[in-house]
Amino acid sequence: MTSTLTPEGVNVRHPDRLFIGGDWVETLSGREIEIVSPNSEEVVARVAEAGEKDMDRAVENAREAFDNGPWPTTPPQERAALLMKMAEYLETRVPELAAAWTAQVGGLASFAPQMHGGAVMGLKGIAALGNTFPFVEKKPSVMVDTAIIAREPVGVVAAIAPWNAPFGIMANKVFYALVSGCTVIMKPSPETPLEAYIIAEAGEAVGLPAGVLNLVPGEREASDHLVSNPGIDKVTFTGSTAAGKRIGEVCASRIARCTLELGGKSAAIVRDDFPIEAAAQILGNTITIMSGQVCAMLSRAVVTKDRHDELADAIAGVMKGIKIGHSEDPSTQLGPLAMKRQLERVEMYVEEGRKTADLVTGGGRPAHMNKGYFIEPTLFANVDNQSRIAQEEIFGPVLCLIPAEDEEDAIRIANESNFGLNGSVLTNDADAAYRIGRRVRSGGFGQNGMKLEFGLPFGGFKQSGIGREGGEEGIWPYVETKTLLLDGEPTSL
Incomplete structure (x- = not known):
């Protein structure tokens, strides 16, 4: 990249880089994304643009972090504590998040602090679910001595957020996935990438293990490549019904999981x-x-x-x-x-x-x-x-x-x-x-x-989507349910 630019009041450290594998790395694409103010029609920000090879690199790192890293087996209470610190960090950056929203999509400055402060409060509620969600339960059985239901993380998650409420929507996806033990690749809308940079900086600040949280802003072709990568176990997408149909088709072709929060009338x-x-x-x-x-x-x-x-x-x-x-x-x-x-x-x-x-x-x-x-x-x-x-x-x-x-x-x-x-x-x-x-x-x-x-379930019927976000129901799309039938009760239960 030849130049960097961020809006006044938004202090992103590495807008010219991607966050992959715990490091801020240069793009393999060599391209950048320009963000235009809808108020002035002038360029107000430039960030790195991930290409297809960058998407693959992010998947490789997230895959390694999930398959061989500590995060999926970290006790939920410990994950919750780290995410609470992450929310507290983001709370200090609410003014920047508000300024980024106004600069990128013209959100009202009078409403922006309330909107983003409320979103951070919601993240604390998601983090707290790590202490209450039934990740492991003992159930009655007529066949064996001990029946156990375990809810295990679904795997590597591609989180794709829209431009209208980019921080709250992306951060919710990230927090639900992380509290469940998944690793995440953030793909923000190319119109609003700055919020995801701040989320990545929050993960870095609290010491998330390498590869657990990754950031790859990109345009449509590279995004489609990400969704199609067999290393992605689940896609969580908020956006248009047309794009959601495409994502659903790609996921169905390899039985990958997906949550789709789509349009409405x-x-x-x-x-x-x-x-x-x-x-x-x-x-x-x-x-x-x-x-x-x-x-x-x-x-x-x-x-x-x-x-x-x-x-x-x-x-x-x-x-x-x-x-x-x-x-x-x-x-x-x-x-x-x-x-x-x-x-x-x-x-x-x-x-x-x-x-x-x-x-x-x-x-x-x-x-x-x-x-x-x-x-x-x-x-x-x-x-x-x-x-x-x-x-x-x-x-x-x-x-x-x-x-x-x-x-x-x-x-x-x-x-x-x-x-x-x-x-x-x-x-x-x-x-x-x-x-x-x-x-x-x-x-x-x-x-x-x-x-x-x-903080309560949110999602749609019919072509408005598949699955729910919000409340305890927000965790369910990020876990797989496993039934264990044992001849005795394990001491580690």
């Missing part, structure tokens, strides 16, 4: 007992969170026909009051989309929506922003649930308002999707919320808004 059902203005405030302000770039976003709203027009007007009023601006401005409510191709994608869907629905407000670039990847919060009304804007994940601040005949029809519409990640009902009746929530086919469901708690 989640519906919020507005029940007739819920006030229009309150619904408008929730829906209009939710769609702008992280510029709408959230897989669990409530991007469809379903309301009975006789309330549709009134709700459309009310949501439009909320959206028109949203302040669009640069991410660093503390008064900004809606920052830019993360990258140029994402802006172009959202604009394409806006044009599609104009053909099949009523554009109530938004849909264009804000007149006062002459640089950056900005778009107005956008509302389409009288949306056909079979249309592209209702069925495909837009990943931007675009809300589809869909009329329904009645509550039963609203539930049908909510379920009429290839996705099933999240959902909500806006109602003051908790019994109704529970009843409707049980009928909506989604991995998560909340009353009165986009409710997410990552």
Whole structure:
């Protein structure tokens, strides 16, 4: 590499190197990745780009660390203690993590410290599971004197994270894998590699054994090569359904394990007992969170026909009051989309929506922003649930308002999707919320808004993914279950 660059306030020591086998090493590819600010459209960072040979080198080191190193057989309590130190180290770097997120994808600076501080707190909860998870249990048996169920680490894990919440998603994968005794290869999104550098530095700082944690930022071809490597026992991926399908196919071809947390097109059902203005405030302000770039976003709203027009007007009023601006401005409510191709994608869907629905407000670039990847919060009304804007994940601040005949029809519409990640009902009746929530086919469901708690299981039905992250359930994808049938009880149990 000929140059290095990191954003102001982000102090990564070796952005021009990869972390493999416990060392910061030069790339074999000789290439670099440039990160462009969505606020200014200027390059704000450069890091090393791993090629296919770099991916193979990382797998070899992770494989050696798993097959012959101490980590898989280290007592879970000791792994937990080391991971707790790692979380405490990361806590000291929350300001850098926040600055990296804002610089790379335009996340709001006003929200970044809270987001990343909360993520670190979650990591402490994952580390603590090393003290409570039933890695070894004695079970009753009718066949032998002693039956033992052991949960052993699945092996070498390729952890692939997206660009929208790069620290929390990658760190969760790393901590679940490590507390389980796996070794890990981090492959961050090429748009947001800086957080993974800080995670690697945390592992180095606390003394993780060589090869237990590796870092290889790379583009699509090299990433596909990593997933295809037979030395990878498991892939944990968060990202688009299209990429998830490819990863699932590759893993299936050699019976490798995979966890896939994919896209969504989640519906919020507005029940007739819920006030229009309150619904408008929730829906209009939710769609702008992280510029709408959230897989669990409530991007469809379903309301009975006789309330549709009134709700459309009310949501439009909320959206028109949203302040669009640069991410660093503390008064900004809606920052830019993360990258140029994402802006172009959202604009394409806006044009599609104009053909099949009523554009109530938004849909264009804000007149006062002459640089950056900005778009107005956008509302389409009288949306056909079979249309592209209702069925495909837009990943931007675009809300589809869909009329329904009645509550039963609203539930049908909510379920009429290839996705099933999240959902909500806006109602003051908790019994109704529970009843409707049980009928909506989604991995998560909340009353009165986009409710997410990552210390509890998170994942999707249908094409929204396979497996769960969060809580104790987050460990299960990283272990294999072994049954031992013995003629006596071992003293080491």
